[in-house]
Amino acid sequence: MPAAPTERPSSGRVAMVLAWCAAFAHPFVLLSALRAGPYRSTELRLFLSAVAVGLVLPLVRRSPLAALGLLLAGLFAASTTRPEGMLLYLPVLAADAVVGRLAALRPLRVLLPTALGTLAVQIAAATYTTSGQDVFVSTIVALALALLTAGLLGRSVRERRSHAAELRARTAAEAVTAERLRIARELHDVIAHSIGVIAIQAGVGRRVIDTQPAEARNALATIETTSRETLAGLRRTLGALRASAKDTDGQGPGATPAPRDPAPGLADLDRLVASTADAGVRVEVRQLGDPGRSLPPEVDLAAYRIVQESLTNVVRHAFTPACRVTVERSEDTLLVEITDDGPARPSGPPAGAGYGIVGMRERAALLGGRFSAGPRPGGGYHVTAALPLPTDAGLPTDATRPLPTGTARPLPTDAARPLPTGRPEGTPTP
Template sequence: MPATPTDRRPTAGRVPATDRPHRGRASTALVWGAAVAQPFLFLLAARTGPYRSTELRLFLTAVAVGLTLPLARRNPLAALGLLLAGLFAAATTRPDGALLYLPVLAADALVGRIAALRPPRILLPTALGALVVQIGAATYTTSGQDVFVSTVVALALALLTAGLLGRSVRERRDHAAELRAATAAEAVAAERLRIARELHDVVAHSIGVIAIQAGVGRRVIDTQPAEARNALATIETTSRETLAGLRRTLGALRGATADGRPAPRDPAPGLADLERLAASTADAGVRVELRHLGNPDLALPPEVDLAAYRIVQESLTNVVRHAAVPVCRVTVERRTDTLLVEIADEGRGAPPGADTRGGYGLVGMRERAALLGGSLTAGPRPGGGFHVTALLPLPAGLPEGTPAP
């Protein structure tokens, strides 16, 4: 028979929600009751006659101080007030001075805790009030002006030390929180830049090819239907590749699908895909001359392989958009400790006096090179045209024939 709401019973070991407020109030009442009883127990310990042992009085004093510990965690100001009240009341009975050491140290510890939790506008009057009460108690337990003065100095130094230690703890905690916030903000900014670079590199080249092919198709659709069909086929292929790249980027950002399984990720592009990139650039009207120098079997770290591909891709996009040239050269040289990537054309280049630091594309290329500890230069060539040169460092001892881990 299915259970109804009236049939349900609280699970063993679990407190019903309706009982939790009552338990919370009972716990608070117990904590406050123990703290309020502290001054009376302390006074009892101080008034215990000389026929009682010193060990018993010290034990009762320790118990009295211990009664304030639960309240000290919740409300250190109230705990300090009750502790000082018990200290002064016991001091008026002129007990043995050794009985006051533990309460004084406990009061100093509470001042240090207040310094770690509260602002100076609360700490300063609290510490001053505690010092006044302690000095008042010292008038009942000291004899002689020299002893009294030395006692006051010791009490002031102890309170000052406790306050400074508490402030130091507060400053370290605040500094650690600021560092965590700054680290989180820096990580967010770095991730935003990485996403911006990936989206720019994935989309910019393909959109340039699509725009050019769409213009070609529009102009020849009536006179050269076959050429228009070829343009549409190129647009379709480029669009599919762009969509796959966007899915890969978004999948990497998402990390997992809605059902908790890892998101599917296609292999990231690399220098092995330069032939395909050159073919798509040729469809946009610019023939690419590829040259591979150095050791062709030298494996590359994945991050270097991807960065080199993106640098070539962005450079070819700029050639298609701005150079107005039918051909450009791409050189990839695998050296022992460096990967050289160079893209050069003989087009219009940049006008004299122009800022060659460029827009987001050149900025993204420089960021990719800098993240790997390399460098990138871009600017007009002396004989006309434009060139981009990237030097990406390679770790020592790379294997041959297989991708680096």
């Protein structure tokens, strides 16, 4: 077998070795740079001091504690030569900057001992370069203030980063929660109506299987058709959820093309009415206004889902053979009303009814509309949803204009009233 090629150190390892070598050279370069001599001017020694400090900078990012230790070692060693005080300004400021970086990266249990040790070394160095008690005290105060300023700046950077990370985590959690609610609404709306129809037909078939075999076969056929449609819809929904964002078009490796079936809307009410009729409830649909007016996809889907869930509740809880659905398109509002004449029942969803009414209210609120549901005074139940529509002129209206937080949008005048038995507009559609 051919010999394996020898592994060469990566560029990162080479950079690390070079950074450590340069940092270890810092104390010696600084000591020789600040050592007094007749042939060295002050400007030259300042330049060499800056070069010595620059040797440590590559190590600050990788290991700030080690870099600080080498800076302090070079500072103390250079101070023993008793140079001019101004020649030590740059090493002192470099040490303070490293302390500030440590304040931004490390907790207080690491920062406090490091800052105190740094201040002690700087004070020890000041004893060699200052003369007189007043100058020494003022130098200590200046060193302490500079170090405190660097530490506070570093802590502010740390707190700002922590706050930004917390905001990102909170935003991600809110996005996940919103997505979970959206998925829950979609799955509930896809499955609940069909399961209600299947349950009713299964009960009918069980009761008449001995006396009316033909009716039992019809019930079983309805169950089969409904369950197949439900399974297909569930597969489409799960397929869309499994498709990743970048592979939505099926172009990524191993990606499955997302379903191209259009979302249901009010144009599919006839199919919904037929499935509800199979469950034993006749639905009268009234289309008012301009039935041919196109609706935004999100409004169309929300209106269909509200009607679907309302009919499911009628089938399961109303104990009535008929109900009415009214869809009215006005200039700026889509009004959807579902009423039945069943026996009076308490306000709110029945016990164990699940999250149907909650999902309908959420759908209306997401579009800036209003939703109400409750028993009618004379018996039965009504559901009303008013969804805002964009105007032809594209200008905001009272129904589409955003409201301040906590402000409720009033319903249209006739939105909360039960439907009269004979409204002149529209033609009933069984």
